[in-house]
Amino acid sequence: MANPVISGAVDITDVVCPVTFVKVKVALEELEDGQVLSVRLNDGEPVQNIPRSLKEEGQRILKLTDNGDQTYTLLVRKAGD
């Protein structure tokens, strides 16, 4: 898959559940439908749960990348309502 254009970024490595998901939701709010958000998240619970929660919200996950420093970068495309 070609690398998508990233329109926004949020770092949730400094917060814990449920603020993690709230921060991602707020960041998505600021984007237009179809734009892509980059999320930096911690290994463990966040990387286990954030992608799934976003899928349940109807968002489109594009890619998850291991940054090699116990963090991951998740690309998510904002879906319309």
Add this chain to the structure above:
Amino acid sequence: MAIDYKALKNGGFMRQIQKNHFSLRLKVVGGNLTASQLRAIAEISETYGDGHVHLTSRQGVEIPFVRLQDVEAVKTALEVGGVHTGVCGPRVRTVTACQGSAVCPSGCIDTYPLAVEISDRYFGRELPHKFKFGVTGCANNCLKAEENDVGIKGGYTVDWRAEACTLCGVCVKACRAGAITQTDSAIALDRAKCNHCGRCAKACPFDAWAAEPGYLLSFGGTFGNLIARGEEILPILRAKEDVFRAADAALAFFDQYGRPGERFRLSIEREGWAAFRQYMHQHTSKS
């Protein structure tokens, strides 16, 4: 006339320490009651009880402080309100359930209809001792399946679909059993490690995991005087009729080998787990 306390108890009227007062156990399946049933219960509690109800440890409702002379009136009021009395004693008890896939995002099976079917089929059936069924929708096990004489847990059997996969890596992280590994070109599933939790399929953004719902059964759980975890002795069952075949067999085993007043677990242990396994395999394999 002598009061038949045993008959009252079997019919859900539990004797209290207060003379001639009963805590009336109601029938609840899968923890669900309608608003109109709740209204009827509230009214009965205010009219015939002391205005409070007790929520039991197994999703039941009891109306305490019902007086002996009101038992018949209360039975009539329950009937009018569409509420039924529960049971006590050596028989199949309240069937419990979590909300399952009809409500919960984690659910792998539709728990409530299954609990209703189990209840319709077995509720109140006499056995050597009390017998509990519990249905939980997934590996999160909110309903604590293995505490029950027969526990039923929903799970997925998953298969990787290479053609849909983008190797995004979400499932590898979603899996808590460490059953999924990823290379540059493929995903590998270690079925020996897979616990059927379904998190891979639920998390996958591309539907690259085909998921078949099924039932994981545990037998011989008990969590009262004796605390012991029910054992999974059968592979995951795909069809509901197989669940009933297994439950029928478990109850038949208990009927045949259980001694009065002995819990299912103890009957299994006395006969031996090997014998129980063999019995279950014999009576659940399709000829």
